[in-house]
Amino acid sequence: MESTNTLFVVFGATGDLMKKKLFPSFYNLYTKNSNISVLGVGRQELDDVTFKEMNNELLCSFDDLGFKDKVFYQNVQYSEQESYVHLKEKIDMLKKEQKDLQVIFYLAMPPHLFDPIMQNLKFHGLDSIEIYNTKIVFEKPFGVDLESAKELNRTILKSFKETQVYRIDHYLGKEAIQNFLTLRFANSFFEPLWNNNYIDNIQITGFETIGVEGRGGYYDTSGALKDMLQNHLLQMLSLIAMEPPATLGAKHIRDEKVKVFEAIHHLEKDMKGHIAYGQYGAGNIDGKEVLSYRDEEGIPEDSITETYVALRVFIDNWRWKGVPFYLRTGKRMQKKGTTVVVEFKKLPQLLYNSNDEVDTNKLIIHIQPDASISMEFNVKTPGTNTNVDPVIAEFDHKEFFGLDTPEAYEVLFNEIVKGDQSLFARLDGVEEAWRIVDSIIKCKDLRENIEVYPSGSLGPKGAEKLLEEDGRKWHNL
Numbered sequence: 001m002e003s004t005n006t007l008f009v010v011f012g013a014t015g016d017l018m019k020k021k022l023f024p025s026f027y028n029l030y031t032k033n034s035n036i037s038v039l040g041v042g043r044q045e046l047d048d049v050t051f052k053e054m055n056n057e058l059l060c061s062f063d064d065l066g067f068k069d070k071v072f073y074q075n076v077q078y079s080e081q082e083s084y085v086h087l088k089e090k091i092d093m094l095k096k097e098q099k100d101l102q103v104i105f106y107l108a109m110p111p112h113l114f115d116p117i118m119q120n121l122k123f124h125g126l127d128s129i130e131i132y133n134t135k136i137v138f139e140k141p142f143g144v145d146l147e148s149a150k151e152l153n154r155t156i157l158k159s160f161k162e163t164q165v166y167r168i169d170h171y172l173g174k175e176a177i178q179n180f181l182t183l184r185f186a187n188s189f190f191e192p193l194w195n196n197n198y199i200d201n202i203q204i205t206g207f208e209t210i211g212v213e214g215r216g217g218y219y220d221t222s223g224a225l226k227d228m229l230q231n232h233l234l235q236m237l238s239l240i241a242m243e244p245p246a247t248l249g250a251k252h253i254r255d256e257k258v259k260v261f262e263a264i265h266h267l268e269k270d271m272k273g274h275i276a277y278g279q280y281g282a283g284n285i286d287g288k289e290v291l292s293y294r295d296e297e298g299i300p301e302d303s304i305t306e307t308y309v310a311l312r313v314f315i316d317n318w319r320w321k322g323v324p325f326y327l328r329t330g331k332r333m334q335k336k337g338t339t340v341v342v343e344f345k346k347l348p349q350l351l352y353n354s355n356d357e358v359d360t361n362k363l364i365i366h367i368q369p370d371a372s373i374s375m376e377f378n379v380k381t382p383g384t385n386t387n388v389d390p391v392i393a394e395f396d397h398k399e400f401f402g403l404d405t406p407e408a409y410e411v412l413f414n415e416i417v418k419g420d421q422s423l424f425a426r427l428d429g430v431e432e433a434w435r436i437v438d439s440i441i442k443c444k445d446l447r448e449n450i451e452v453y454p455s456g457s458l459g460p461k462g463a464e465k466l467l468e469e470d471g472r473k474w475h476n477l
């Protein structure tokens with residue numbers, strides 16, 4: 001474990017994300033690397049003690065390994081330059097106590113505050129690699145469309161170098177998603193088949209059972225397309241589809257991921273027919289009645305924001321020409337599950353099950369709730385016949401490696417501490433992902449008659465039709 005003294009300075013430290021995800025992950029990282037400390041920054045007038053009191057329940061739930069003593073607070077009015085004098089003093093004080101301290105600014109803030117914060121950090125010299133070894137981390141949303149993402153990237157580069165910048169997509173920290181590259185490039189039997197000669201289609205699914213969970217204000221301006229597909233699903237797609245990188249270094253991995261996005265053009269030409277939207281209605285999840293999206297707090301009663309989206313994507317390169325990638329994500333679905341299903345082509349000639357089709361071979365990667373990889377193939381059924389049945393060979397992550405898998409955020413924090421950017425989106429990668437999504441957003445009329453699907457179902461009929469048109473169906477797991 002890396003032993004550099006590290007101070008995470010978290011803007012937005014009194015927010016929800018800090019409590020739910022960041023604090024527990026800082027603590028877990030601390031249990032493996034006690035050189036970590038955390039300085040919370042917020043507008044509220046708190047001091048170290050009151051900030052800790054505010055988070056007392058959470059901090060007390062951690063084993064007493066001295067983490068509490070590593071937590072500090074500084075209030076800052078984000079747009080006021082003078083306010084940063086105290087922040088600098090606090091950082092300098094902590095720097096005196098810790099040799100070669102690296103400072104990592106973590107912006108868990110609405111994007112409109114990124115610019116004033118960065119300008120003020122720069123004004124006070126807190127961007128300095130030489131003095132503070134500064135890095136800066138951005139939480140999503142990273143822009144709301146291509147133009148705003150470009151503008152944001154331009155703004156960042158006025159104050160920081162790209163080598164200091166970490167754009168978080170927490171899916172890239174998930175163990176099972178990191179395993180995509182290992183599965184593909186540490187084995188020899190998948191890669192020869194990993195192309196349009198053998199693969200019929202690839203399905204990437206991100207289903208949740210939760211609704212908007214009190215984030216109505218944000219979600220209604222975003223929708224499933226921007227909230228999940230632009231980032232998490234497209235990141236998964238790029239890892240599944242990319243060419244082998246020259247090395248596992250950040251440059252090479254990110255070069256290959258960007259090339260995947262650059263080969264997606266067809267949506268710009270004609271979007272229609274490649275997408276299905278849905279919005280959850282009232283229904284039942286795990287035996288509990290739940291409200292429709294339009295009845296959730298903060299959602300206008302005539303909202304046409306999608307809580308479900310399914311998309312057909314083609315990657316126009318030598319490897320993937322003609323292979324559809326089907327992406328779908330939705331809230332309030334029957335079952336939570338993030339999966340990738342790689343479906344191989346049908347047999348060229350039927351020798352078995354003459355009245356019936358023989359099932360296609362499938363490689364199924366389950367990311368969550370449980371991580372596993374299974375292969376579905378056909379075997380002979382016992383007896384004197386020529387029938388075949390599909391069977392499954394499975395690798396179960398928990399069973400094999402045990403429970404102790406680090407949470408996504410902890411993995412990412414550790415990479416930032418080490419200074420490895422491979423698991424973070426690069427400027428051009430983010431812009432390319434927005435370019436793809438922009439072509440979809442531009443086609444506004446497709447949302448107008450948005451289909452309502454009951455909560456607890458498998459989503460809108462339109463998504464089924466998308467695959468039926470291609471003579472295929474979704475693999476619901």
Ligand code: BG6
Nearest residue numbers: 140170208210227228232338368
């Ligand atoms: C976030 C989205 O990025 O990812 C949320 O904003 C979504 O709407 C969440 O619920 C899903 O993350 P996970 O790790 O629970 O799959």
